[in-house]
Amino acid sequence: MSVSTSKIGGTSDDALVKVRNLRFTRGDRVILKDLSLDIPRGKVTAIMGGSGCGKTTLLNLIGGRLHPDGGDVTVDGISVPSLSTKELFELRKRMGMLFQTGALLTDLTVFENVAFPIREHTELPESLLRKVVLMKLETVGLRGACDLMPSELSGGMARRVALARAIALEPMMIMYDEPFTGLDPISKGVIAKLIRELNQTLGITSIVISHDVPETCFISDYAYLLGDGRIIGQGTPKEVQQSKSDYVRQFMDGLPDGPVPYQYPASDYLQDLLRART
Amino acid sequence: MIDAIRNLGRIILEGLERFGRAGLFMFEVMRGTPQLRKRGALVLQQVYGVGVLTLLIILVSGLFVGMVLGLQGYNTLVKFGSEDTLGLLVALSLVRELGPVVTALLFAGRAGSALTAEIGLMKATEQLAGMEMMAVNPLTRVIAPRFYAGVIAMPLLAALFSAIGILGGHLVGVGLLSVDAGAFWSQMQAKVDFYDDIMNGVIKSIVFGVVCTGIAVFEGYDAVPTSEGVARATNRTVVYSSLAVLGLDFILTALMLGEV
Numbered sequence: 001m002s003v004s005t006s007k008i009g010g011t012s013d014d015a016l017v018k019v020r021n022l023r024f025t026r027g028d029r030v031i032l033k034d035l036s037l038d039i040p041r042g043k044v045t046a047i048m049g050g051s052g053c054g055k056t057t058l059l060n061l062i063g064g065r066l067h068p069d070g071g072d073v074t075v076d077g078i079s080v081p082s083l084s085t086k087e088l089f090e091l092r093k094r095m096g097m098l099f100q101t102g103a104l105l106t107d108l109t110v111f112e113n114v115a116f117p118i119r120e121h122t123e124l125p126e127s128l129l130r131k132v133v134l135m136k137l138e139t140v141g142l143r144g145a146c147d148l149m150p151s152e153l154s155g156g157m158a159r160r161v162a163l164a165r166a167i168a169l170e171p172m173m174i175m176y177d178e179p180f181t182g183l184d185p186i187s188k189g190v191i192a193k194l195i196r197e198l199n200q201t202l203g204i205t206s207i208v209i210s211h212d213v214p215e216t217c218f219i220s221d222y223a224y225l226l227g228d229g230r231i232i233g234q235g236t237p238k239e240v241q242q243s244k245s246d247y248v249r250q251f252m253d254g255l256p257d258g259p260v261p262y263q264y265p266a267s268d269y270l271q272d273l274l275r276a277r278t
Numbered sequence: 279m280i281d282a283i284r285n286l287g288r289i290i291l292e293g294l295e296r297f298g299r300a301g302l303f304m305f306e307v308m309r310g311t312p313q314l315r316k317r318g319a320l321v322l323q324q325v326y327g328v329g330v331l332t333l334l335i336i337l338v339s340g341l342f343v344g345m346v347l348g349l350q351g352y353n354t355l356v357k358f359g360s361e362d363t364l365g366l367l368v369a370l371s372l373v374r375e376l377g378p379v380v381t382a383l384l385f386a387g388r389a390g391s392a393l394t395a396e397i398g399l400m401k402a403t404e405q406l407a408g409m410e411m412m413a414v415n416p417l418t419r420v421i422a423p424r425f426y427a428g429v430i431a432m433p434l435l436a437a438l439f440s441a442i443g444i445l446g447g448h449l450v451g452v453g454l455l456s457v458d459a460g461a462f463w464s465q466m467q468a469k470v471d472f473y474d475d476i477m478n479g480v481i482k483s484i485v486f487g488v489v490c491t492g493i494a495v496f497e498g499y500d501a502v503p504t505s506e507g508v509a510r511a512t513n514r515t516v517v518y519s520s521l522a523v524l525g526l527d528f529i530l531t532a533l534m535l536g537e538v
């Protein structure tokens with residue numbers, strides 16, 4: 001595929017992100033092998049999989065923070081691995097990412113955190129900026145918290161502020177990295193509602209990475225199941241939940257052993273015990 | 279034996295690799311400098327931060343170092359009956375040598391380690407990654423302002439150190455011992471040269487500012503993003519900065535005196 005044609009953008013078919021035969025290794029370890037998937041425009045797509053199966057890695061590959069060892073990722077028709085830093089930054093202004101930890105800037109207030117990307121990328125006058133920031137905070141229900149510092153927020157609130165920041169530049173897409181992990185049921189519900197609402201009212205394409213099966217299935221239009229470095233199941237959430245595949249069943253039902261072994265790969269147990277450590 | 283050689287080789291290679299990374303890192307920071315013009319406020323804010331961290335320790339240390347210089351200098355000079363030159367001795371020692379060097383050492387321990395820890399923790403808590411995903415380059419937004427703030431603050435702090443040190447010398451020499459106040463100041467005024475003495479001190483402290491702050495921000499940015507990694511990086515900042523300052527001081531002094 002030539003670079004010039006791949007950068008034109010705005011292809012007519014409705015996949016915003018296309019991952020093709022993606023391969024990523026760390027040292028000798030293959031994290032992703034031959035991964036292909038499509039993220040449809042304007043939908044909520046879930047990517048589920050166990051811890052350490054490479055979900056965050058996949059998001060970083062889509063966002064261009066990591067470089068693949070093979071294959072291609074295109075976002076809105078633009079091939080991400082072939083972009084220069086400057087082009088990559090232009091693309092990133094159109095995508096938001098919600099980090100697992102929120103990643104709020106700890107030396108700035110909630111207000112300034114949300115204002116941060118706007119200040120960096122636009123020249124809005126202060127009065128207008130204030131309105132925009134308060135609107136974003138109102139969307140996530142935290143307008144009242146605008147003067148707090150990030151250290152004063154609960155986990156759920158921090159993630160909502162991070163969400164307000166992610167939508168500050170009105171992106172076409174948001175990638176959520178484990179938005180539910182470590183939250184109480186109420187906060188989980190709030191986040192799930194927000195993801196759904198942002199998708200419906202603003203039409204933001206959403207990728208939700210998660211290992212929380214019920215919440216994720218509840219809000220998503222389509223689901224992929226990641227395991228062993230590739231897609232091991234896909235379909236509407238209902239289809240995936242009812243799939244007969246061993247892999248899918250193991251993940252959905254939370255079985256400790258199955259196609260995904262309980263044991264981390266190791267040499268023979270008895271021999272290991274008998275061998276004197278040197 | 280083979281193992282030892284292999285380990286040595288590995289350590290040298292790793293060291294060289296880090297050195298290369300540091301070089302590229304500084305190059306990137308420098309390259310973002312033009313964008314810093316609209317971020318003047320950020321640099322000032324950081325100068326203020328560094329100043330708040332180090333001012334007190336600099337002033338207290340400067341005072342004591344000056345007082346010790348007064349005592350020691352008087353003790354020797356009085357044997358030759360030339361205690362009138364005490365002011366000159368104190369001023370030259372501070373401006374040319376002790377001001378820049380001790381300030382840099384204190385700076386590394388106080389502000390440098392804090393910078394490394396701050397940047398390392400920003401990395402560990404994904405704040406830097408978050409910025410990258412918001413299309414903001416952390417090198418220009420976080421690193422460069424801190425780097426230039428350190429480079430600006432160092433000569434200012436060294437100047438303060440020397441000034442308060444001279445007052446300390448005066449306190450001991452004129453206040454406690456029997457040096458004539460007029461002689462103390464006039465000798466200093468007559469014999470301290472602006473270019474040969476003061477500018478040399480300023481150049482030294484600018485170089486130390488570049489080196490100490492450079493090491494501090496690099497170690498933070500390059501830290502392994504865990505608690506242990508940040509702790510190690512902080513430790514390295516203090517050790518490397520101190521060694522670099524003492525080593526460079528010899529080289530700079532030799533170059534400036536032109537006698538080696």
Ligand SMILES: Nc1ncnc2c1ncn2[C@@H]1O[C@H](COP(=O)(O)OP(=O)(O)O)[C@@H](O)[C@H]1O
Pocket residue numbers: 026031049050051052053054055056057058
């Ligand atoms: N910086 C890193 N260095 C080495 N290995 C890493 C690094 N980051 C992640 N990994 C490894 O890559 C694998 C996938 O990680 P990740 O994508 O974070 O998983 P998850 O699906 O839980 O988000 C993990 O097994 C992890 O050990």
Ligand SMILES: [Mg+2]
Pocket residue numbers: 055056057100177178
């Ligand atoms: Mg993860």
